[in-house]
Amino acid sequence: MTTEYAGLAGWTPAALPVPGEVRPVVSAPDPVLSRPGPEVDPTSDEVVRLAADLIATMRVSPGCVGLAAPQVGVSAQVFAVDVTGHPKALTVHGTFVLCNARVVEAARWKSGREGCMSVPDLTGDVKRASRLVVEGLLPGTGASVRLVTDGFEARALQHEIDHCLGLLFLDRVAGAHAIYQRKVYQ
Amino acid sequence: MSELAITVIGRDRPGIVADVAEVLARLGANLTDSTMTRLRGHFAMTLICVGPAAADVEAALAPLAADGQLLATVRAVAPDGAAVPTGEPYVLAVHGADRMGIVAAMTRVLTDAGGNVTDLSTRLTGSLYVVVAEVDLPPGTFDEVAGRLALAAAELGVGVSLRPADTDLL
Numbered sequence: 248m249t250t251e252y253a254g255l256a257g258w259t260p261a262a263l264p265v266p267g268e269v270r271p272v273v274s275a276p277d278p279v280l281s282r283p284g285p286e287v288d289p290t291s292d293e294v295v296r297l298a299a300d301l302i303a304t305m306r307v308s309p310g311c312v313g314l315a316a317p318q319v320g321v322s323a324q325v326f327a328v329d330v331t332g333h334p335k336a337l338t339v340h341g342t343f344v345l346c347n348a349r350v351v352e353a354a355r356w357k358s359g360r361e362g363c364m365s366v367p368d369l370t371g372d373v374k375r376a377s378r379l380v381v382e383g384l385l386p387g388t389g390a391s392v393r394l395v396t397d398g399f400e401a402r403a404l405q406h407e408i409d410h411c412l413g414l415l416f417l418d419r420v421a422g423a424h425a426i427y428q429r430k431v432y433q
Numbered sequence: 434m435s436e437l438a439i440t441v442i443g444r445d446r447p448g449i450v451a452d453v454a455e456v457l458a459r460l461g462a463n464l465t466d467s468t469m470t471r472l473r474g475h476f477a478m479t480l481i482c483v484g485p486a487a488a489d490v491e492a493a494l495a496p497l498a499a500d501g502q503l504l505a506t507v508r509a510v511a512p513d514g515a516a517v518p519t520g521e522p523y524v525l526a527v528h529g530a531d532r533m534g535i536v537a538a539m540t541r542v543l544t545d546a547g548g549n550v551t552d553l554s555t556r557l558t559g560s561l562y563v564v565v566a567e568v569d570l571p572p573g574t575f576d577e578v579a580g581r582l583a584l585a586a587a588e589l590g591v592g593v594s595l596r597p598a599d600t601d602l603l
Contacts, residue, residue: 310602335601362602370600399601406603416603423470424554427522427567429600 255392258385260302260342263295267303270319275366275415277320283413284322289346289384294325298344298386301327311364313403315410318365324348325386326407330400337398345392348383348408350376359402361416362429370427371420375402436512437462437482437490443503445476453478453505456493460485473557481510520549520569522598525582529591531562538585539564539593546578547571562591567598 273279287294297316305314305327312333315326329342353376362370379401381394396404406416420426441453450469457464462484469478482490487509494505527539540550543566552567570578579595586593 313603360598360600362600364602402601403603424468424552427598428551 254394255340255343255385256390258343258388258390258392260299260344262385262387263299263302263344264387265296265299267296267299267301269304269307270300272304272308272314272318272364273320274364275417277365279317279320279322280365280410280415281413282317282322284317284324284411286347287323287325289386289389294323294346295386297321297323297325298327298346301325301344302329302342305329308364312399313407314364315407317410317413324411326411328400328403328407330403333399335399338396338400340394340396340400344386345381345383345394346386346389348381348404348411350379350405350408351382351393352378352380353405354378358421360427361402361406363406363416365410366415366417368429369417370429371416372422372425373416373419374421375405377401379404381408434483435486435509437480437484437487437507438510439478439480439482439490439494439505439507441478441480441494441497441503441505442475443498445471445474446502449476449503450478452497453480453494456497457482457490460489460493462490470554483512520547520571521575522551522600523568523570523575523595524598525564525566525568526594527562527564527586527591529562529586529589531557531560532589535562535589535591536564538589539582540566542578542581542585543568543570546574546581548574548578568595 301314304319305311312330313328316323324347327344330336331339331341355377356374357377358372358374360370361373378397381404384391462482465481465483467480487507491507497503498505549569550566551569554565556563582593582595
């Protein structure tokens with residue numbers, strides 16, 4: 248039987264036995280972004296390699312706080328998150344990857360404007376829970392973990408779990424008038 | 434490929450969007466950016482389309498407007514490509530008792546500060562007047578603009594708020 252840990256039980260990217268490679272990030276309307284990803288075997292070599300690649304790709308992408316497998320063209324329920332240092336983050340679990348993650352508790356819904364690397368020209372107002380409990384499996388060991396988080400990390404987790412289910416923030420915008428052209432400043 | 438600016442407005446009824454969109458699709462007019470909304474019982478559509486000539490679209494929409502319930506206009510516009518970002522995004526909200534000149538006074542403050550309105554809606558319900566706008570402001574002007582808006586609002590006897598439309602990139 249798998250042991251269930253609260254938090255990440257000391258997991259860090261160093262636990263992955265392979266170095267990650269940067270993969271190209273795909274943009275909408277690539278159909279992979281709209282397809283629900285299948286559950287994965289978190290102990291498989293393929294998923295471990297994917298986990299390392301997601302972290303590597305996230306790290307070279309400026310401002311990126313999370314990246315899901317469909318965003319690198321792989322339909323699978325795997326994502327990486329790291330909100331370390333973000334000004335809106337409260338609880339921070341550092342860099343981690345979860346497989347087959349599920350939201351098990353969600354409360355205190357708050358509206359916020361979101362953008363996504365895979366929808367580079369638009370933003371949208373989306374309600375997300377600011378108190379969140381997520382369960383998932385760690386890549387490599389396959390250990391089951393339960394993360395209790397809030398604020399910005401909670402928003403990032405919901406956004407990435409949505410990617411794994413084939414949903415973009417566009418599927419959750421608050422109304423017909425809640426998408427905006429994204430503005431980029433230099 | 435000509436770019437067309439099309440407006441359709443008329444008494445609201447179910448099916449206006451489907452009727453107009455069908456005409457455009459049949460002509461091979463690709464509907465790009467648009468807003469379509471109900472304004473006090475009128476349905477107003479503002480569309481940018483790419484494809485056929487303006488005259489063809491006008492002719493095709495004419496039967497829809499024949500009963501006098503819909504007014505359609507079509508004109509060719511020069512494609513201007515992607516909008517150039519002009520500043521940092523903010524959301525302006527104004528509400529208070531209806532009176533003349535609220536939108537004029539508020540947007541004049543924005544314009545004088547080098548700001549640009551990218552989206553704006555107004556609603557009048559009973560005596561309550563509401564304005565919500567997306568505004569780009571030049572960097573570093575927020576405090577001054579907020580102060581001037583507050584002054585203008587005080588003169589009009591309405592409330593105003595200006596807040597950053599900051600985006601979380603995920």
